[in-house]
Amino acid sequence: MSNIPLNQDLADFISQSPTPFHATATLRNRLIDAGYKALDERADWQLVTGGKYLVTRNESSLIAFQMGGKDSLQRGIRLVGAHTDSPCLKVKPQPELNQQGLWQLGVEVYGGALLAPWFDRDLSLAGRVSFRNTDGRIASKLIDFKRPIAVIPNLAIHLNRGVNEGQPINAQTDLPPILAHSLDPARDLRSLLSDHLRRQHPDCGEVAILDYELSFYDTQPPATIGLDDDFFSSARLDNLLSCHAGLTALLDSDETQACLLVCTDHEEIGSSSCCGADGPFLEDVLSRLIPDAAQRVRVLQRSLLVSADNAHAVHPNFAAKHDENHGPKLNAGPVIKINSNQRYATSSETSAFFRELCAAAKVPVQSFVVRSDMACGSTIGPITASRLGVRTVDIGVPTLAMHSIRELAGSRDPGYLAEVLRHFYNCENLI
Numbered sequence: 001m002s003n004i005p006l007n008q009d010l011a012d013f014i015s016q017s018p019t020p021f022h023a024t025a026t027l028r029n030r031l032i033d034a035g036y037k038a039l040d041e042r043a044d045w046q047l048v049t050g051g052k053y054l055v056t057r058n059e060s061s062l063i064a065f066q067m068g069g070k071d072s073l074q075r076g077i078r079l080v081g082a083h084t085d086s087p088c089l090k091v092k093p094q095p096e097l098n099q100q101g102l103w104q105l106g107v108e109v110y111g112g113a114l115l116a117p118w119f120d121r122d123l124s125l126a127g128r129v130s131f132r133n134t135d136g137r138i139a140s141k142l143i144d145f146k147r148p149i150a151v152i153p154n155l156a157i158h159l160n161r162g163v164n165e166g167q168p169i170n171a172q173t174d175l176p177p178i179l180a181h182s183l184d185p186a187r188d189l190r191s192l193l194s195d196h197l198r199r200q201h202p203d204c205g206e207v208a209i210l211d212y213e214l215s216f217y218d219t220q221p222p223a224t225i226g227l228d229d230d231f232f233s234s235a236r237l238d239n240l241l242s243c244h245a246g247l248t249a250l251l252d253s254d255e256t257q258a259c260l261l262v263c264t265d266h267e268e269i270g271s272s273s274c275c276g277a278d279g280p281f282l283e284d285v286l287s288r289l290i291p292d293a294a295q296r297v298r299v300l301q302r303s304l305l306v307s308a309d310n311a312h313a314v315h316p317n318f319a320a321k322h323d324e325n326h327g328p329k330l331n332a333g334p335v336i337k338i339n340s341n342q343r344y345a346t347s348s349e350t351s352a353f354f355r356e357l358c359a360a361a362k363v364p365v366q367s368f369v370v371r372s373d374m375a376c377g378s379t380i381g382p383i384t385a386s387r388l389g390v391r392t393v394d395i396g397v398p399t400l401a402m403h404s405i406r407e408l409a410g411s412r413d414p415g416y417l418a419e420v421l422r423h424f425y426n427c428e429n430l431i
Contacts, residue, residue: 003415004224006248007232010414011222013244014234018126018217020060020084020265021142023240027062027084027247027263028054034251036064045288050255055285059128059140060084060265061275063285064250068258073290076302076430077258079390080249080421081277081380082242082309083267086235087111087403089118089175091125091214096189097176103187104176105150107216111268115169117405122148123177127214129193131207138210141201143193148219150177177216218405230331230411237407239267241397241414242308249421259425267309267380277380283387297389304353304430305392306421307345307381310409311335311368313398326369328398331410333364334417337379337394345381350393353431354420361423363416366398391431 017023031054032038039045039055047053047067054064061084067073088110095105109115126144133139152175157163169175180187190209197204222234246261253259266276273279290296311334314327328335336351337344351367358365370376381394397417400408 003412006415006418007224007411009248010232010241010244011234013247014222014236014240017084017236017240018124018144019128019142019213019215021128021213022126022144023084023243024056024060024062024263024265025142027064027243028056030247030251031064041284047289052255057281058265058273058275059142061263061281063260063262063282064247065260065285065289066250066253066255066258069256072256072258073299074302075258075428076299076304077260078425078427078430079260079262079303079305080246080424081262081264081305081307081384082246083239083265083271083277083380084243084263085111085265085268086238086240087113087268088215088217089113089177091127091189091212091216093211095176096187098182098186101182102178103180103182104178105189106176109171109175110215112403114401114404115171115175117401118175119152119154121151121405122219123150123152123216124148124219125150125214125216127212129197129209129212129214131194131197131204131209133207134205139204141197141204143197143200143214145196146219150179150216152177220406224411226411232409232411232414233406234409235406237397237399237409238310238402239308241310241399241409242417245397245414245417245421246308248418249425252418252422253425257425257427262384264380271380271383277383278387282384286388300388300390302430303390304350305345305381305384305388305390306354306424307379307384307392307394308417308421309379309381309394309396310399310402310407311337311396312402313400313410315400321371321374323369323371326367328366328368329410330398330400330408331412332366332398333358333413334395334420335366335368335398337368337396339370339376341376342382343376343378344394345379345385345392346394347391349431350391354393354395357423357427358420360427361420363420
């Protein structure tokens with residue numbers, strides 16, 4: 001299959017989504033353009049057979065669902081889950097630093113980030129700002145500087161001879177980005193945000209910035225690379241790639257089945273929030289989708305969740321970090337993730353179903369088990385399975401440099417994942 005149009009669309013999606021807020025807005029806009037109706041959690045919902053709906057929470061998590069045909073709910077819901085957040089550097093509440101004639105911002109590390117790749121990158125700043133508008137009410141807007149405005153320079157090797165011997169990075173003192181020369185009077189981040197907000201949203205007028213949630217991000221755009229265009233390189237592949245694949249599959253589905261896409265925030269820090277997978281967001285939506293509790297249990301026991309989150313591809317320079325029989329390769333299809341201690345929620349039953357689904361979609365499939373002497377990561381899969389009691393399979397596209405500022409996937413794998421998820425959304429019978 002040709003992935004050029006799909007990968008360009010994925011590149012556009014990632015570029016439009018520097019933060020979970022922007023990712024949710026991008027998902028929302030694309031769904032509305034496709035005929036989905038936006039719902040408000042504070043209002044009554046009037047859901048109809050064949051209807052297509054979406055709802056957001058905290059502007060950083062989204063659930064989209066289609067009702068399908070008559071009695072389709074009774075056959076079970078096809079759920080795909082992913083997450084909108086990625087490891088990054090977030091700006092502190094009072095971040096201004098004036099050091100050696102340079103203006104910097106203090107940052108906090110969000111999630112399990114690889115820190116070394118953040119040095120010597122052209123960085124920009126994006127997120128959500130909250131402010132008091134001209135009529136005295138508190139409002140929020142998304143903001144994105146888009147252009148490179150910051151950098152974290154490395155210390156020259158002449159002054160740090162041991163750097164190539166694995167010296168640690170101090171998150172407090174080594175990471176504050178440089179944005180400008182210090183000026184008198186001192187620069188103020190809130191004033192900078194206010195000025196930029198007026199330029200980006202002229203309708204706001206004069207505003208007083210009250211607070212913000214801002215993240216630095218790399219401005220280098222996604223790219224298909226390699227001598228034969230074998231690889232796709234980008235920031236935030238974990239896990240915007242899965243969000244995009246789920247969205248693509250949902251929009252390409254035949255709309256006959258009851259289908260749901262859930263993309264939640266805060267997975268990288270444990271999912272425990274009002275809009276995370278360990279919060280009530282999905283349960284709240286399902287309780288309004290199926291108000292009767294007994295019926296909801298019956299439906300969920302006929303349903304299945306595909307938890308889509310990137311998998312660790314075997315690195316040619318570090319192959320010993322994988323179990324020798326479980327080293328997923330780039331461009332060899334999605335990976336079924338298995339862990340006896342339930343760090344992944346896959347069972348033999350759900351794994352068998354996904355293998356059959358891949359065969360029907362003519363998509364190759366792989367499996368991953370972490371080395372027995374290494375700790376295993378986790379996903380929203382076990383969290384959602386334990387909260388809902390829904391059968392779950394954990395899968396994902398194999399990726400190198402996971403949690404780096406720039407990650408690497410195979411250029412064919414996004415198409416493989418979107419195709420098998422489309423088959424999942426269209427399949428008549430679940431296990």
